[in-house]
Amino acid sequence: xxxxxxxxxxxxxxxxxxxxxxxxxxxxxxxxxxxxxxxxxxxxxxxxxxxxxxxxxxxxxxxxxxxxxxxxxxxxxxxxxxxxxxxxxxxxxxxxxxxxxxxxxxxxxxxxxxxxxxxxxxxxxxxxxxxxxxxxxxxxxxxxxxxxxxxxxxxxxxxxxxxxxxxxxxxxxxxxxxxxxxxxxxxxxxxxxxxxxxxxxxxxxxxxxxxxxxxxxxxxxxxxxxxxxxxxxxxxxxxxxxxxxxxxxxxxxxxxxxxxxxxxxxxxxxxxxxxxxxxxxxxxxxxxxxxxxxxxxxxxxxxxxxxxxxxxxxxxxxxxxxxxxxxxxxxxxxxxxxxxxxxxxxxxxxxxxxxxxxxxxxxxxxxxxx
Numbered sequence: 197x198x199x200x201x202x203x204x205x206x207x208x209x210x211x212x213x214x215x216x217x218x219x220x221x222x223x224x225x226x227x228x229x230x231x232x233x234x235x236x237x238x239x240x241x242x243x244x245x246x247x248x249x250x251x252x253x254x255x256x257x258x259x260x261x262x263x264x265x266x267x268x269x270x271x272x273x274x275x276x277x278x279x280x281x282x283x284x285x286x287x288x289x290x291x292x293x294x295x296x297x298x299x300x301x302x303x304x305x306x307x308x309x310x311x312x313x314x315x316x317x318x319x320x321x322x323x324x325x326x327x328x329x330x331x332x333x334x335x336x337x338x339x340x341x342x343x344x345x346x347x348x349x350x351x352x353x354x355x356x357x358x359x360x361x362x363x364x365x366x367x368x369x370x371x372x373x374x375x376x377x378x379x380x381x382x383x384x385x386x387x388x389x390x391x392x393x394x395x396x397x398x399x400x401x402x403x404x405x406x407x408x409x410x411x412x413x414x415x416x417x418x419x420x421x422x423x424x425x426x427x428x429x430x431x432x433x434x435x436x437x438x439x440x441x442x443x444x445x446x447x448x449x450x451x452x453x454x455x456x457x458x459x460x461x462x463x464x465x466x467x468x469x470x471x472x473x474x475x476x477x478x479x480x481x482x483x484x485x486x487x488x489x490x491x492x493x494x495x496x497x498x499x500x501x502x503x504x505x506x507x508x509x510x511x512x513x514x515x516x517x518x519x520x521x522x523x524x525x526x527x528x529x530x531x532x533x534x535x536x537x538x539x540x541x542x543x544x545x546x547x548x549x550x551x552x553x554x555x556x557x558x559x560x561x562x563x564x565x566x
Contacts, residue, residue, distance in 0.1 A: 205247070205255065207390060209337050214325045216276035216337065218366065218388070220245070243270075244381075254341075254389040261375075261382040268372040270384075271365055279326040280337065282363050283501045283534075285395070287318045291500055295532050310399040312429050312495060316342045317395035319356035321366070322499035324534070328410045329486070330543075334426070334536045335411060336392045336499070343386040345370045347378035355384065393464050394536050397429040397495030398511075405514040405525055406496065407441045407487025408535040413480070418543040420476040423454050423486050426497035426536035428464040434492035435459065438469030439522055440476040440539060441485040445512060447524045449476035449484055456491075464497060468540075478541045485512060486539035491519040498533035511535035 204219035222241035229238040235248040244260030259270065274282070292299070292307045301307040321340040328335035343355035353374045358367045368386060375382070400406060423438025438454030441447075454469030469488065478484070501510065511531035517523055 205257065205388060207338055207388065209325070209390070210331060214277050214280055214337055216274065216280050216323060218272050218274055218340075220270070220272055250387060253391050254387050256385060256387050259384040259386075261380060261384070263380055264375055264378075268375055269367050269369040271360075271367050274359075274364055274366050276363075281324050281326065282359055283322040283324065283499060284357065284359055285313075285317050285320045285322060285500050288313055291532065294502075298530070298532075300529065312397035312399075314395060315354065316344075318342055318354070319358075320395070321357050321359070322394070322501075322534075324411075324499075324501075326411045328412075329414065329539045330541060332538075333392050333424070334534075334538045336394070336536070337390070339389040339391055339393075339395065340366070341387040341389060343368055343370075343384055345374070345378075345382055345384045347380065347382045349379045351378065355386075357386075392426075392536075394426060394428070394497035394499045394534075396498050396500065396533075398498045398531075398533050398535065400490045400494055400496050401515070402490060402492045403516075403518050405439065405441070405487055405489045405517040405522065405528075406535060406537070407439070407445075407485035407512045407525075407528070408537045409485050409510070409512065410483050410538075413483040414478055414541070414543075415480060416478075416543045417480045418478040418541045420449070420452065420471055420478055420539055420541045422468045422470045422540045423488060424466055424468045424538055424540065425488050426464065426466050427459050427494060428497045429462065429495040432459055432462045432494075434490065434494050435519070436467065436469060436488045436490055437519065437522060438471070439487050439489060441487050441512070441525055441528075443482050443484050445485065445525055445528045448522065450474055452476040453522050454488075459494065478539075478543075484539075486537045487512070488537065489517055489519045489522045497536040499536075500532065501534040502532070 206217050208215040229236050237246045246258040248256050250256045288308050292304045320342040323337045324335045346352040355370045420440050435456045435458050437456050440449040452471050452474040454471050457467050457469045511533050512528040514525035514528045
Protein backbone atom coordinates (compact mmCIF):
# COMPACT_ATOMS: atom_id res chain seq x y z
CA UNK A 197 0.00 0.00 0.00
CA UNK A 198 1.22 3.55 -0.65
CA UNK A 199 2.03 5.82 2.26
CA UNK A 200 -0.97 7.51 3.85
CA UNK A 201 -0.85 11.23 4.64
CA UNK A 202 -3.41 12.57 7.09
CA UNK A 203 -3.71 16.36 7.66
CA UNK A 204 -2.67 16.31 11.30
CA UNK A 205 -1.03 18.81 13.66
CA UNK A 206 0.35 18.15 17.15
CA UNK A 207 0.96 20.81 19.79
CA UNK A 208 2.74 20.22 23.07
CA UNK A 209 4.07 22.21 26.03
CA UNK A 210 6.42 21.64 28.92
CA UNK A 211 7.98 18.42 27.69
CA UNK A 212 4.67 16.90 26.53
CA UNK A 213 3.12 17.39 29.96
CA UNK A 214 0.20 18.90 28.06
CA UNK A 215 -0.70 18.37 24.41
CA UNK A 216 -3.50 18.75 21.94
CA UNK A 217 -3.95 17.49 18.41
CA UNK A 218 -6.13 18.53 15.50
CA UNK A 219 -6.65 16.47 12.35
CA UNK A 220 -8.89 16.25 9.33
CA UNK A 221 -10.05 12.63 9.12
CA UNK A 222 -9.35 11.92 5.45
CA UNK A 223 -7.64 8.72 4.38
CA UNK A 224 -5.20 9.18 1.52
CA UNK A 225 -4.00 6.19 -0.49
CA UNK A 226 -2.90 7.59 -3.85
CA UNK A 227 -1.70 11.17 -3.28
CA UNK A 228 1.84 12.18 -2.35
CA UNK A 229 2.67 15.28 -0.37
CA UNK A 230 4.85 18.01 -1.90
CA UNK A 231 7.62 19.88 -0.05
CA UNK A 232 8.34 23.36 -1.45
CA UNK A 233 9.69 26.52 0.23
CA UNK A 234 9.27 25.09 3.73
CA UNK A 235 5.67 24.22 2.98
CA UNK A 236 3.93 20.86 2.83
CA UNK A 237 1.00 20.55 0.44
CA UNK A 238 -1.33 17.78 -0.69
CA UNK A 239 -4.74 17.37 -2.31
CA UNK A 240 -7.18 15.28 -0.32
CA UNK A 241 -10.91 14.90 0.12
CA UNK A 242 -11.66 17.50 -2.54
CA UNK A 243 -9.49 20.15 -0.85
CA UNK A 244 -5.94 21.35 -1.16
CA UNK A 245 -4.02 21.35 2.13
CA UNK A 246 -0.99 23.59 2.71
CA UNK A 247 1.00 23.59 5.98
CA UNK A 248 3.74 26.01 6.99
CA UNK A 249 5.20 27.73 10.01
CA UNK A 250 4.06 31.36 10.05
CA UNK A 251 6.49 32.53 12.75
CA UNK A 252 8.11 31.15 15.88
CA UNK A 253 4.82 30.95 17.71
CA UNK A 254 2.16 30.15 15.11
CA UNK A 255 1.39 27.63 12.41
CA UNK A 256 -0.69 28.11 9.28
CA UNK A 257 -2.95 25.48 7.75
CA UNK A 258 -4.42 26.74 4.47
CA UNK A 259 -7.35 24.91 2.89
CA UNK A 260 -7.76 25.43 -0.86
CA UNK A 261 -11.23 25.19 -2.44
CA UNK A 262 -11.25 25.02 -6.25
CA UNK A 263 -15.05 25.07 -6.58
CA UNK A 264 -18.18 25.77 -4.52
CA UNK A 265 -18.25 23.10 -1.80
CA UNK A 266 -21.30 20.93 -1.17
CA UNK A 267 -21.38 22.09 2.47
CA UNK A 268 -20.10 25.27 4.08
CA UNK A 269 -18.23 23.69 6.98
CA UNK A 270 -15.27 21.42 7.64
CA UNK A 271 -15.09 19.18 10.70
CA UNK A 272 -11.76 18.52 12.44
CA UNK A 273 -11.18 16.01 15.19
CA UNK A 274 -9.53 17.15 18.42
CA UNK A 275 -7.67 15.07 20.97
CA UNK A 276 -5.98 16.39 24.10
CA UNK A 277 -4.53 15.34 27.40
CA UNK A 278 -6.76 15.51 30.45
CA UNK A 279 -6.55 18.98 31.95
CA UNK A 280 -6.59 20.85 28.62
CA UNK A 281 -9.58 23.18 28.24
CA UNK A 282 -10.93 24.91 25.13
CA UNK A 283 -12.76 28.23 25.49
CA UNK A 284 -14.80 29.67 22.58
CA UNK A 285 -14.35 33.44 22.37
CA UNK A 286 -17.89 34.72 21.96
CA UNK A 287 -18.42 38.24 20.64
CA UNK A 288 -19.11 40.89 23.27
CA UNK A 289 -22.85 40.95 22.61
CA UNK A 290 -23.20 37.21 23.28
CA UNK A 291 -20.93 37.48 26.33
CA UNK A 292 -23.13 40.20 27.75
CA UNK A 293 -26.41 38.37 27.13
CA UNK A 294 -25.16 35.27 28.93
CA UNK A 295 -23.75 37.13 31.92
CA UNK A 296 -25.88 40.27 32.30
CA UNK A 297 -27.67 39.06 35.43
CA UNK A 298 -24.33 38.88 37.27
CA UNK A 299 -22.60 42.00 35.99
CA UNK A 300 -22.02 45.41 37.51
CA UNK A 301 -22.50 46.94 34.06
CA UNK A 302 -26.24 47.32 33.56
CA UNK A 303 -26.30 47.87 29.80
CA UNK A 304 -24.47 46.37 26.85
CA UNK A 305 -23.02 49.78 26.04
CA UNK A 306 -21.39 49.94 29.49
CA UNK A 307 -20.14 46.37 29.11
CA UNK A 308 -18.61 46.96 25.67
CA UNK A 309 -17.02 50.25 26.68
CA UNK A 310 -14.91 48.43 29.25
CA UNK A 311 -13.57 45.74 26.92
CA UNK A 312 -11.57 45.52 23.71
CA UNK A 313 -12.02 42.51 21.45
CA UNK A 314 -10.25 42.55 18.07
CA UNK A 315 -11.93 41.04 15.02
CA UNK A 316 -9.60 38.04 14.87
CA UNK A 317 -10.56 37.07 18.44
CA UNK A 318 -14.30 36.68 17.80
CA UNK A 319 -15.26 33.00 17.38
CA UNK A 320 -11.68 31.91 18.01
CA UNK A 321 -10.66 29.35 20.65
CA UNK A 322 -8.40 30.00 23.67
CA UNK A 323 -6.66 26.91 25.07
CA UNK A 324 -5.61 26.57 28.73
CA UNK A 325 -4.28 23.86 30.97
CA UNK A 326 -5.42 23.26 34.55
CA UNK A 327 -2.26 24.66 36.15
CA UNK A 328 -0.68 28.09 36.49
CA UNK A 329 2.18 29.96 38.19
CA UNK A 330 5.92 29.30 37.90
CA UNK A 331 6.73 27.39 34.71
CA UNK A 332 3.04 27.25 33.67
CA UNK A 333 2.76 31.05 33.84
CA UNK A 334 -0.89 31.98 33.24
CA UNK A 335 -1.69 28.43 32.12
CA UNK A 336 -2.39 29.31 28.50
CA UNK A 337 -1.27 26.69 25.96
CA UNK A 338 -2.26 28.38 22.74
CA UNK A 339 -4.93 29.91 20.56
CA UNK A 340 -6.87 28.82 17.49
CA UNK A 341 -7.37 32.13 15.72
CA UNK A 342 -10.48 33.14 13.83
CA UNK A 343 -10.38 31.73 10.29
CA UNK A 344 -10.70 33.92 7.22
CA UNK A 345 -11.65 32.96 3.66
CA UNK A 346 -10.25 34.90 0.67
CA UNK A 347 -11.25 34.41 -2.96
CA UNK A 348 -9.29 34.87 -6.19
CA UNK A 349 -10.25 38.56 -6.41
CA UNK A 350 -9.07 39.31 -2.87
CA UNK A 351 -12.55 39.47 -1.36
CA UNK A 352 -12.57 38.04 2.17
CA UNK A 353 -14.90 37.11 5.00
CA UNK A 354 -14.40 35.95 8.55
CA UNK A 355 -15.34 32.41 9.43
CA UNK A 356 -16.07 30.87 12.81
CA UNK A 357 -15.01 27.93 14.96
CA UNK A 358 -17.52 25.87 16.93
CA UNK A 359 -16.72 23.15 19.46
CA UNK A 360 -19.01 20.13 19.29
CA UNK A 361 -19.38 16.61 20.73
CA UNK A 362 -17.85 17.40 24.14
CA UNK A 363 -14.87 19.23 22.63
CA UNK A 364 -13.83 16.30 20.42
CA UNK A 365 -14.92 17.95 17.16
CA UNK A 366 -14.05 21.43 15.90
CA UNK A 367 -16.20 22.81 13.10
CA UNK A 368 -14.94 25.56 10.78
CA UNK A 369 -17.82 27.40 9.10
CA UNK A 370 -17.81 29.94 6.27
CA UNK A 371 -20.97 31.79 5.24
CA UNK A 372 -22.72 29.74 2.53
CA UNK A 373 -23.97 32.75 0.54
CA UNK A 374 -20.43 34.17 0.37
CA UNK A 375 -19.05 30.83 -0.86
CA UNK A 376 -21.76 30.63 -3.52
CA UNK A 377 -20.79 34.06 -4.90
CA UNK A 378 -17.01 33.87 -4.50
CA UNK A 379 -14.52 33.72 -7.37
CA UNK A 380 -12.54 30.49 -7.10
CA UNK A 381 -10.11 29.29 -5.97
CA UNK A 382 -10.82 30.23 -2.32
CA UNK A 383 -8.26 29.92 0.46
CA UNK A 384 -9.33 29.40 4.07
CA UNK A 385 -6.44 30.12 6.42
CA UNK A 386 -6.88 29.05 10.03
CA UNK A 387 -3.86 29.91 12.18
CA UNK A 388 -2.85 27.95 15.27
CA UNK A 389 -0.76 29.77 17.86
CA UNK A 390 1.50 28.47 20.63
CA UNK A 391 1.27 31.51 22.87
CA UNK A 392 0.54 32.64 26.42
CA UNK A 393 -0.65 36.05 25.18
CA UNK A 394 -4.36 36.88 25.40
CA UNK A 395 -6.19 38.65 22.58
CA UNK A 396 -8.65 40.79 24.53
CA UNK A 397 -8.31 43.75 26.87
CA UNK A 398 -10.28 44.50 30.05
CA UNK A 399 -10.42 48.11 31.20
CA UNK A 400 -8.91 48.57 34.66
CA UNK A 401 -9.03 51.64 36.84
CA UNK A 402 -6.86 53.60 39.24
CA UNK A 403 -6.80 52.50 42.89
CA UNK A 404 -8.45 49.18 42.11
CA UNK A 405 -7.17 45.70 42.89
CA UNK A 406 -7.49 42.76 40.51
CA UNK A 407 -6.66 39.10 41.05
CA UNK A 408 -7.22 35.69 39.52
CA UNK A 409 -7.79 32.31 41.14
CA UNK A 410 -5.26 29.69 40.01
CA UNK A 411 -6.90 26.49 38.73
CA UNK A 412 -4.86 24.40 41.16
CA UNK A 413 -3.17 25.15 44.48
CA UNK A 414 0.63 24.71 44.81
CA UNK A 415 1.73 21.24 45.89
CA UNK A 416 4.51 22.59 48.10
CA UNK A 417 5.03 25.58 50.37
CA UNK A 418 7.57 28.32 49.68
CA UNK A 419 7.95 32.06 49.24
CA UNK A 420 6.59 34.37 46.55
CA UNK A 421 9.17 36.08 44.35
CA UNK A 422 7.12 38.16 41.92
CA UNK A 423 3.80 38.82 40.21
CA UNK A 424 3.64 39.04 36.41
CA UNK A 425 0.79 40.79 34.58
CA UNK A 426 -0.06 41.03 30.89
CA UNK A 427 -1.15 44.52 29.82
CA UNK A 428 -2.35 45.58 26.41
CA UNK A 429 -4.03 48.25 24.29
CA UNK A 430 -2.64 51.68 25.10
CA UNK A 431 -1.78 50.98 28.73
CA UNK A 432 1.54 52.87 28.73
CA UNK A 433 2.19 55.65 31.22
CA UNK A 434 1.00 54.00 34.41
CA UNK A 435 2.38 51.78 37.17
CA UNK A 436 1.29 48.57 38.86
CA UNK A 437 2.26 46.79 42.07
CA UNK A 438 1.93 43.04 42.51
CA UNK A 439 0.07 41.47 45.44
CA UNK A 440 -0.94 38.02 46.60
CA UNK A 441 -4.50 37.95 47.91
CA UNK A 442 -5.48 35.27 50.42
CA UNK A 443 -7.69 32.41 49.26
CA UNK A 444 -10.60 33.78 51.27
CA UNK A 445 -10.03 37.16 49.61
CA UNK A 446 -9.81 39.10 52.88
CA UNK A 447 -6.12 40.01 53.30
CA UNK A 448 -2.86 40.52 51.42
CA UNK A 449 -0.70 37.52 52.29
CA UNK A 450 1.87 38.67 54.88
CA UNK A 451 1.01 42.24 53.89
CA UNK A 452 3.48 41.87 51.01
CA UNK A 453 3.39 44.38 48.15
CA UNK A 454 5.58 44.13 45.07
CA UNK A 455 7.79 46.90 43.74
CA UNK A 456 6.22 49.48 41.45
CA UNK A 457 6.78 48.68 37.79
CA UNK A 458 6.21 51.18 35.00
CA UNK A 459 4.15 50.14 31.98
CA UNK A 460 6.17 51.34 29.02
CA UNK A 461 4.26 50.14 25.96
CA UNK A 462 0.78 50.20 24.50
CA UNK A 463 1.30 46.83 22.87
CA UNK A 464 0.66 43.46 24.48
CA UNK A 465 3.50 42.81 26.92
CA UNK A 466 4.24 41.18 30.26
CA UNK A 467 5.50 43.16 33.26
CA UNK A 468 6.86 41.76 36.53
CA UNK A 469 6.58 43.30 40.00
CA UNK A 470 9.20 41.82 42.33
CA UNK A 471 8.76 41.28 46.06
CA UNK A 472 12.07 42.83 47.05
CA UNK A 473 10.92 43.53 50.62
CA UNK A 474 8.50 41.29 52.47
CA UNK A 475 7.84 38.13 50.49
CA UNK A 476 4.45 36.43 50.78
CA UNK A 477 4.32 32.90 52.11
CA UNK A 478 3.19 30.24 49.64
CA UNK A 479 1.22 27.55 51.47
CA UNK A 480 0.81 24.07 50.03
CA UNK A 481 -2.73 23.23 48.90
CA UNK A 482 -3.93 26.81 49.38
CA UNK A 483 -4.98 28.65 46.21
CA UNK A 484 -4.03 32.24 47.05
CA UNK A 485 -4.78 34.73 44.29
CA UNK A 486 -2.01 36.54 42.39
CA UNK A 487 -3.03 40.09 41.62
CA UNK A 488 -2.05 43.74 41.31
CA UNK A 489 -3.15 47.28 42.06
CA UNK A 490 -3.25 49.91 39.34
CA UNK A 491 -2.21 53.56 39.36
CA UNK A 492 -4.26 54.65 36.33
CA UNK A 493 -6.58 53.43 33.61
CA UNK A 494 -5.57 50.98 30.90
CA UNK A 495 -6.20 47.39 29.92
CA UNK A 496 -5.16 44.02 31.26
CA UNK A 497 -5.05 41.08 28.88
CA UNK A 498 -7.72 38.42 29.26
CA UNK A 499 -9.50 35.55 27.57
CA UNK A 500 -13.20 34.83 27.90
CA UNK A 501 -13.86 31.59 29.79
CA UNK A 502 -17.65 31.39 29.93
CA UNK A 503 -20.36 32.02 32.47
CA UNK A 504 -20.41 29.00 34.76
CA UNK A 505 -21.13 31.12 37.84
CA UNK A 506 -19.28 31.09 40.13
CA UNK A 507 -16.18 29.81 38.44
CA UNK A 508 -12.91 29.88 40.36
CA UNK A 509 -10.97 30.47 37.15
CA UNK A 510 -12.49 33.90 36.83
CA UNK A 511 -10.87 37.14 37.87
CA UNK A 512 -11.73 39.05 41.01
CA UNK A 513 -11.96 42.83 41.45
CA UNK A 514 -11.89 45.18 44.45
CA UNK A 515 -13.05 48.57 43.24
CA UNK A 516 -12.05 50.50 46.41
CA UNK A 517 -8.36 50.10 47.13
CA UNK A 518 -5.25 52.27 46.88
CA UNK A 519 -2.26 52.13 44.58
CA UNK A 520 -0.18 54.31 46.93
CA UNK A 521 -0.89 52.15 49.98
CA UNK A 522 -2.42 48.85 48.88
CA UNK A 523 -4.71 47.50 51.58
CA UNK A 524 -6.54 44.31 52.38
CA UNK A 525 -9.32 43.91 49.83
CA UNK A 526 -12.94 44.65 50.58
CA UNK A 527 -15.59 42.62 48.83
CA UNK A 528 -14.10 41.26 45.61
CA UNK A 529 -16.62 40.89 42.79
CA UNK A 530 -16.49 37.95 40.40
CA UNK A 531 -15.49 38.74 36.83
CA UNK A 532 -16.15 36.60 33.75
CA UNK A 533 -12.64 37.19 32.39
CA UNK A 534 -9.60 34.94 32.86
CA UNK A 535 -7.12 37.69 33.73
CA UNK A 536 -3.54 37.01 32.66
CA UNK A 537 -1.69 37.19 35.99
CA UNK A 538 0.63 34.66 37.59
CA UNK A 539 2.98 34.29 40.56
CA UNK A 540 6.55 33.04 40.44
CA UNK A 541 7.67 31.50 43.72
CA UNK A 542 10.51 29.50 45.24
CA UNK A 543 9.44 26.10 46.44
CA UNK A 544 10.47 24.77 49.83
CA UNK A 545 11.13 21.05 49.89
CA UNK A 546 12.75 18.66 52.37
CA UNK A 547 13.79 21.48 54.66
CA UNK A 548 15.56 23.50 51.99
CA UNK A 549 14.64 26.07 49.40
CA UNK A 550 14.74 24.78 45.83
CA UNK A 551 14.27 27.31 43.04
CA UNK A 552 11.62 26.47 40.48
CA UNK A 553 12.79 27.91 37.21
CA UNK A 554 10.04 29.60 35.21
CA UNK A 555 10.26 28.14 31.73
CA UNK A 556 9.02 30.00 28.69
CA UNK A 557 5.98 28.43 27.06
CA UNK A 558 7.28 25.93 24.58
CA UNK A 559 5.41 24.20 21.84
CA UNK A 560 5.64 22.00 18.84
CA UNK A 561 3.32 22.09 15.85
CA UNK A 562 4.11 19.75 13.01
CA UNK A 563 2.20 18.25 10.09
CA UNK A 564 2.49 14.49 10.55
CA UNK A 565 2.77 11.66 8.09
CA UNK A 566 0.85 8.61 9.24
